[in-house]
Amino acid sequence: MHFKVRAAAKEDCKEISRMIMELAVYENMADQVKTSHEDLKRDGFSPNPFYECLIAEVPDEHKTKDGHCLAGRSTCGHVSVSGQRQPGYTVVGYALYFYTYSTWKGRSVYMEDLYVMPDFRGKGIGTGLMAKVAQVGVEKQCVRLQLSVLEWNKPSLDFYIAKGAEDLTAKEGWHFLRFHGQTLDTLAKEAPKD
Amino acid sequence: SHEVEGIVSRHRSGEGYQKHSATLKELAEYEKVLDQVKVTQKDLEQDGFIKNPFFHGIVAEVPEQHRTKEGHAKVGYALYFYTYSSWKGRALYMEDLYVMPEFRGKGIGKALMSKVAQLGLAAGCTQLNFAVLDWNKPSLDFYLSQGCFDVTADMGYHCMRCEGAALEQLAQGDT
Numbered sequence: 001m002h003f004k005v006r007a008a009a010k011e012d013c014k015e016i017s018r019m020i021m022e023l024a025v026y027e028n029m030a031d032q033v034k035t036s037h038e039d040l041k042r043d044g045f046s047p048n049p050f051y052e053c054l055i056a057e058v059p060d061e062h063k064t065k066d067g068h069c070l071a072g073r074s075t076c077g078h079v080s081v082s083g084q085r086q087p088g089y090t091v092v093g094y095a096l097y098f099y100t101y102s103t104w105k106g107r108s109v110y111m112e113d114l115y116v117m118p119d120f121r122g123k124g125i126g127t128g129l130m131a132k133v134a135q136v137g138v139e140k141q142c143v144r145l146q147l148s149v150l151e152w153n154k155p156s157l158d159f160y161i162a163k164g165a166e167d168l169t170a171k172e173g174w175h176f177l178r179f180h181g182q183t184l185d186t187l188a189k190e191a192p193k194d
Numbered sequence: 195s196h197e198v199e200g201i202v203s204r205h206r207s208g209e210g211y212q213k214h215s216a217t218l219k220e221l222a223e224y225e226k227v228l229d230q231v232k233v234t235q236k237d238l239e240q241d242g243f244i245k246n247p248f249f250h251g252i253v254a255e256v257p258e259q260h261r262t263k264e265g266h267a268k269v270g271y272a273l274y275f276y277t278y279s280s281w282k283g284r285a286l287y288m289e290d291l292y293v294m295p296e297f298r299g300k301g302i303g304k305a306l307m308s309k310v311a312q313l314g315l316a317a318g319c320t321q322l323n324f325a326v327l328d329w330n331k332p333s334l335d336f337y338l339s340q341g342c343f344d345v346t347a348d349m350g351y352h353c354m355r356c357e358g359a360a361l362e363q364l365a366q367g368d369t
Contacts, residue, residue, distance in 0.1 A: 020280045033281045043284060048246050051278040098278050101249040103290050105357075113280045127367075134356070134365035144357045145364070151350040164360025168353040173328035175346035176353065179311060180282075180321045183341035187322070188315045191308035 001058060001123045004089065005132045008053035010045040013037040015091040016053060023115040027150060054132050056093035056116065056125045092120045095129040099142065108144040109137035126159065148176065249275045249289065252309055254302045262296070269297040272306040276317070285321040286314035303336065325353065 008016060017037040024030045043050040093116035100108045111133050116125045134145050147165070149156050161167070168174045179187055254270035261267050270293035277285045288310055293302045311322050323345075326333050338344070345351050356364055 024281060029281075035279075035281060035283050039283050043278065050276055050284055096278070096280050098276075099248055100277065100287065101273070101275055101289060103273055107248055110277065112278060131364055131367045134361055135367075138361065138365040143361070144355055145361055146353065146355045148351045148353050151352050157352075160354050160356075163356065163364055165354040165356045168355055169346055170352065174325050174353050175328050175334075175344050176323060176325050176351055177337050177342045178321055178323050178345050179340070179342045183343075184311055184315065184320070184322055186341060187308050188311035189308075190304065191312035192305050 001120075001125075003056055003058045003092070003120075003123070003125050003128065005054055005056050005128050008044070008055045008094070010041050012053070012055055012091065013040040013044070015055075016040055016094055016096070019091075019094050019115050019117070020113065022117065023113060026115075027153070051096055051098040051112065052136070053097075054095045054129055054136075055091050056120075056129050057089035058092050058120065060088045060090055092117045093125050093129055095133050097133050097137075099137075099140070100146070102144065105143050107137075107140060107142045108146060109133060109140075109142045111145060111147040114147070127163075130163065247275075249273050250313075252306060252313075254293065254297075254306055256297070262294070266294070269294045270302050270306055272310050274310050274314075276319070277323070279321060282320050284317065284319045285323060286310065286317075286319045288322060288324040291324070304340070307340070 014037045017035070017040060020035065021030065021033055024033045044053060094113065095111060095115075096113040097109055097111045100110045102108050111130065114126060114130055114133075116129070137145055147160065149160060151157070151169075157167075251271055251273045253268045255267045256269055258267065262269070271290065272288060272292075273290040274286050274288045277287045279285045288307070291303060291307055293306070314322055322342075324337075326337060328334070346353075
């Protein structure tokens with residue numbers, strides 16, 4: 001199937017928001033989503049953005065009855081990058097990422113989300129999106145691409161391991177910890193004065 | 195023993211990065227991975243002070259009378275950067291938190307972490323995230339006692355990484 005990968009434009013935020021919700025539903029955590037498409041627009045398209053995003057699109061002739069594109073039979077995986085919205089294309093996947101820093105190794109890229117709509121899986125679109133994130137990172141001299149995956153999500157775990165990712169939690173014992181809501185407020189209140 | 199006032203300040207000058215590199219190596223020794231430290235003082239200066247920096251740092255300094263015998267006044271640091279949760283929006287990731295061994299147990303680590311939290315809230319962040327090795331019991335106990343939760347243990351998220359040849363192959367679209 002012919003598809004394109006391009007940088008997201010701020011006009012894509014409504015579609016990105018839709019797909020963020022679909023990914024949360026897949027992870028059984030739909031009630032956790034608090035970001036709106038306006039938040040995404042403000043945070044991703046300012047001079048110092050918090051994230052970058054890539055969009056995967058297919059031609060309109062593959063539309064489903066609800067307006068999204070339906071998988072075709074051919075499996076041509078042509079990936080091109082353009083910063084512009086292409087007329088006649090519909091969005092079917094995205095990758096959201098940002099730059100991080102390892103004090104041991106230097107610049108890294110963190111892929112926060114990778115999502116392809118169910119009807120369009122198995123056609124190389126997820127691979128195309130992730131490869132583009134890696135390419136963008138390598139161009140910026142990043143030496144690592146990191147992400148996280150839920151341990152029960154076997155299809156995703158297998159996908160990433162097939163691409164050469166290592167499970168650092170299993171291998172080295174790394175755990176993510178988090179302060180949020182009340183615990184974050186409490187911690188911040190104890191900061192020394194400047 | 196003497197009382198030490200941990201003064202936590204925003205780190206601006208490049209001069210401090212020589213000492214920053216020294217403490218990075220101490221942290222790496224503690225985590226038993228010294229051979230993995232590749233970042234140089236020059237990388238830190240470049241990547242921390244460009245227009246869209248890759249990271250921010252704060253340091254804890256003690257008054258002159260409490261300097262170490264080598265003359266260090268900077269006795270701890272925290273390095274963090276802004277991240278994004280597609281569900282919750284702006285977030286912070288604390289990459290490093292370190293206090294020199296002889297200055298521990300005096301509230302300096304807590305002060306550094308609180309300052310990072312305060313800076314994050316001021317920037318509109320709703321999460322402070324970081325990672326710890328599961329065998330590092332002193333650190334794990336410290337963090338949990340401050341109120342955080344273990345995302346990996348409680349929600350099942352695993353950290354994954356591509357680097358080296360795997361990253362190159364991925365970027366070339368060879369997989």
